[in-house]
Amino acid sequence: MAKLTTSLLIGTALFTAACAKKPPAVIPPPPGQSVVDPNAGQPSIAPGSRADFERSVTSNTVNFALDSFSLDDRARAILDSQAQWLTRYPNVPVSLEGHCDERGTREYNLALGDRRALAAKNYLAARGVAPGRISTISYGKERPIALGSDEASWAQNRRAVTIVLN
Known part of the structure; x- marks a missing residue:
């Protein structure tokens, strides 16, 4: 009987060993850590698209500044990054929108917004972007992004915005 019990134990051990799972090809991370795919769930962004522009610049x-259309060092650095992208995609048209804060007359702000858009356009053109692919428009004070009537809101509204048109 001892031989039968020993044979059964050996047979069970061999059967269990034969049925054991093989290790996975990719070992999962240890508990508490997760693997995150940075592109998971995100739509692909087409090169030369508006989303690509906004991601890249x-x-x-x-x-x-108040009552100004002069580009400061920060504005020039931003426009330099835009010029690099626009040079990479020479067939992509853009529009430059000029905006103002709520102070001043409608006519004054439309004219100032136009000068701001033109200042940005001229800077991009000086950096090698073909002026023919850059349109400008002034919205004056008609499209604020900050609705407050304080210096912080006004500073946000005094701007030129580059919009990719494709």
């Missing part, structure tokens, strides 16, 4: 917006 420092900002699509440059800001201005």
Whole structure:
């Protein structure tokens, strides 16, 4: 009987060993850690698209001082990053929108918004972007992004915004 019991134990051990799972090809991370795919659940972004532009440049917006259309160092750095992207995609048209804060007359702000858009356009053109692919429009004070009537809101509204048109 001892031989039968020993044979059964050996047979069971061999059967269990033969049925054991093989290790996975990819070992999962230890508990408490997760593997995150940075592109999971995200739509693919087409090169040369508006989403690609907004992802690739420092900002699509440059800001201005009160009653000014002069580009400061930060605005020039932002426009430099835009010029690099626009040079990479020479067939992509853009529009530059000029905006103002709520102070001043409608006519004054439309004219100032136009000068802001033209200042950004001229800077991009000086960096090698064909001026024919850059349109400009002034919205004056008609399209604020900050609705407050304080300096912080006004500073956000004094801007030129580059919009990819495709």
